[in-house]
Amino acid sequence: MIVRARLSEGPLDATLILAEVAAADAGATALFVGTVRDHDPGAAGEVVQLEYTAHPDANAVLEELARALDGEGVRISVSHRIGTLAVGDVAIVCAVSTAHRAQAFEICRELVERVKAELPVWKKQIEADGSSSWVGLGRAL
Secondary structure, eight states, rough: OEOOOOSSSSOOOHHHHHHHHHOTTTEHHHHHHEEOSOOOOTOOSSSSEEEEEEETHHHHHHHHHHHHOOOOOEEEEEEEEEEEETTOOOOEEEEEEHHHHHHHHHHHHHHHHHHHHSOOOEEEETTTTTEEEETTTTOOO
């Protein structure tokens, strides 16, 4: 059982995160890479940048979310960016390896959904016209 979870101010390396979950007994590895897109249902115009801000305990919360899905033969590595990201930048990488694909897919998806719903990280969306809006402010510890 291996769990690695961290926030990062620098670019995320999916290859490194995949390597962290590699193992001889792993027959499956599921990988999710979330990137900044140029639109959002809550935005009036084109999104050009995001600014992620994290609660001081966010790293511990991320680790707790990952550990909650850990189990026999499961390896998890998840990283989330903070700071300023442009369209196309990687915001989150989650890799899960297990003996069988169904379990790897399920854990990877569940972890990404929990991170989105529970991680105390908030994003400010900057639009092309200079306007901005906050997303996720309802998330708190």
